[in-house]
Amino acid sequence: MSSGNAIGVFDSGLGGLSAVKEFLNLLPAEKIIYFGDTGRVPYGTRSRDTIRKYAFQDAQFLLSRNVKMIVAACGTVSSVAGAALEEKLPVPYTGVVNPTAYTAVRKTRNGKIGVIGTAATVGSHSYKLRLQKLNPEVQVFEQACPLFVSLVENGIIHRDDQITRLVVRRYMADLKDNGVDTVILGCTHFPLLRDAISDYMGEDVTLVDSGYETANYAAKVLKEQDLLNSDTSVKQPEFFVSDTPDGFESVAGLFLGRDMEHTVTQIDIEQF
Secondary structure (H helix, E strand, C coil): CHHCCCHEECCCCCCCCHHHHHHHHHHCCCCCCECCCCCCCCCCCCCCHHHHHHHHHHHHHHHCCCCCCCEEECCCHHHHHHHHHHCCCCCCCCCCHHHHHHHHHHCCCCEEEEEEECCHHHHHHHHHHHHHHCCCCCEEEECHHHHHHHHHCCCCCCCCHHHHHHHHHHHHHHHHHHCCCEEEEEEEEEHHHHHHHHHHCCCCEEEHHHHHHHHHHHHHHHHHCCCCCCCCCCCCEEEECCCCCCCCCHHHHHHCCCCCCCCCEEEEECCC
């Protein structure tokens, strides 16, 4: 099967694989092509212009693979470059902000929503603006959690790990003090810290996973536009990275919750 029927998913690193996991569960008959910009991760500390430039290069690479939809499984890209991508791409596009904000507004009971993400995501206030547009009554508390990405990319994610617990407490304390009942995991790396975050925040706090919500929304768009695959056999995903694929398999296995036996191809993203 040619990849002309695929869904293209990209992220600054490997965090977007948490969204790919949801796509594989929801849409097993769809071919997924994933690009992780491992050579330039993290995006969250870059300037807006740089993030935009990277996002368009990533999207161009996926278009070169002839995809039918592009998903920015990256809170930073969705926040900083989402509107430009939606306007300029020749195929349907979604980021993570809109689908996730929509679910958070539905789930909150006390109207206090926490948003955690990279510095760029939080600095753009994209979630806050979207949440308050959906419901002007909600109170939004934002917290940048830059170390979370490093913890996840290095596999330091266990709920009982002292480092994990310390960093979670450091970042989440204000949200807890403010009494939020819903927290948006506004970076696709963060679901891997779900257990540790949930332990700290308590079981009454709902965690909204941007990867899951985005996969759900993308499935809806494909169905509405009659773009779902008619051939229902299970498809194998393809993975591309911009830096050495060494170590990809172990970290990718964490994100996908399955053994990685797929080939990973390194590409030169600067040519796009």
